[in-house]
Amino acid sequence: MRKFRLRVWLWRAGRACVAALCSASAVFAAATPAPFSPTNIFAPDSTPARSIFRISAFVLEITGAIFVVVFSLLAYAVIKYREPKDDDGHEPAQVYGSNQMELAWTVLPVLIVVVLFLSTAQVIHRVQDARAPADALQVTAVGHQFWWEYRYPQYNFSTANELHVPISDPGHAVPTYLGLLSADVDHSFWVPRLAGKTDLIPNHPNTTWIDPHQTGIFLGQCAQFCGTAHANMLLRVYVQSPDDFQSWVHEQEQPAVNDPSTAAGRALFVAKACFACHTIRGTMAAGKVGPDLTHLMSRDTIAAGILPNTPENLRKWIQDPPAMKEGALMPKVDMTDEQLTQITAYLETLK
Numbered sequence: 001m002r003k004f005r006l007r008v009w010l011w012r013a014g015r016a017c018v019a020a021l022c023s024a025s026a027v028f029a030a031a032t033p034a035p036f037s038p039t040n041i042f043a044p045d046s047t048p049a050r051s052i053f054r055i056s057a058f059v060l061e062i063t064g065a066i067f068v069v070v071f072s073l074l075a076y077a078v079i080k081y082r083e084p085k086d087d088d089g090h091e092p093a094q095v096y097g098s099n100q101m102e103l104a105w106t107v108l109p110v111l112i113v114v115v116l117f118l119s120t121a122q123v124i125h126r127v128q129d130a131r132a133p134a135d136a137l138q139v140t141a142v143g144h145q146f147w148w149e150y151r152y153p154q155y156n157f158s159t160a161n162e163l164h165v166p167i168s169d170p171g172h173a174v175p176t177y178l179g180l181l182s183a184d185v186d187h188s189f190w191v192p193r194l195a196g197k198t199d200l201i202p203n204h205p206n207t208t209w210i211d212p213h214q215t216g217i218f219l220g221q222c223a224q225f226c227g228t229a230h231a232n233m234l235l236r237v238y239v240q241s242p243d244d245f246q247s248w249v250h251e252q253e254q255p256a257v258n259d260p261s262t263a264a265g266r267a268l269f270v271a272k273a274c275f276a277c278h279t280i281r282g283t284m285a286a287g288k289v290g291p292d293l294t295h296l297m298s299r300d301t302i303a304a305g306i307l308p309n310t311p312e313n314l315r316k317w318i319q320d321p322p323a324m325k326e327g328a329l330m331p332k333v334d335m336t337d338e339q340l341t342q343i344t345a346y347l348e349t350l351k
């Protein structure tokens, strides 16, 4: 009779476990609809991200197997050796000094840890010690409170917040190697589908690399708390076909458009001290505190990815930056409505 009740109990417990697993995987599936979220760590699309994904799946499999074995043994012991109704209070037989058991629970975990250690070390080596091939694209990313500067030393221009790189298909690998610097505090470069996090530390240059296998936009986020607007310091990586990338580079290399019809706005850019913080190549503006605006209109977003780059947003931004992005380090500059219209019109010519 007791045996029978035990079996019923085990059957019910098993059914409950299966139901829990099913609903957990349903929740998981609902949380990761296809097409995948742009920051899905389970959809890597570049070698470093893929290596990290594989090693974490491997660690999860091993630790999952350990969990299942330990939990099953525990459940078995708890049920099988629970206090019987007719317990006489006797202490059960005690087992001391079983060499076999002691060896088993020492050697097995050590082996598991060695395997995990070696496979992790191998992935770290493959990701961190990779040498840049001669034709790799070099970009220097500089973290600023609260935006990203991207310098292209091979081409002599710099841009902000929207990193453009060529696709690196297996037939013709063109990886992008990123030097990571900081202008102020710690930041962290994290585009989950392309690579793991790497910090940008003041006075300590770091590097990372990506080789995206697909064109498209890959999103990320500064992953190290860097101040008030940290959560609004978004990352956007535009992966382009080789032709599209080359024509983008060609456009970026040009000096700023000089449209005489917006001369009033251009003069205000100097009169209102904007030039002290921003560079517009081809004019006297060579400030380095804020984003390079030479080709501002070639960007989809402003303020580190938080606002679509529309005339309306641009005007509101110039009118009162901290109102659009709490904590932004661009000051509110006093202007009349007419001046605001003129300066916005000027910036809109910077294609």
Ligand code: HEC
Pocket (backbone or CB within 6 Å): 145, 146, 147, 160, 161, 229, 269, 272, 273, 274, 275, 276, 277, 278, 289, 290, 291, 293, 296, 299, 301, 302, 303, 304, 314, 317, 318, 325, 328, 329, 330, 331, 333, 343, 347
């Ligand atoms: C004290 C330095 C400083 C001054 C002066 C300044 N800016 Fe800025 N500006 C910044 C910083 C810093 C940012 C980046 C803000 C962020 O995204 O957190 C910025 C961002 C911008 C952007 C958005 C660029 C992008 O791609 O996201 C525009 C446009 C802009 N400034 C225009 C102006 C204009 C016009 C003036 C003059 C009225 C001006 N700025 C004066 C520092 C300054």
Ligand SMILES: [Cu+2]
Pocket (backbone or CB within 6 Å): 143, 144, 146, 186, 187, 188, 222, 223, 224, 225, 226, 230, 233
């Ligand atoms: Cu940051």
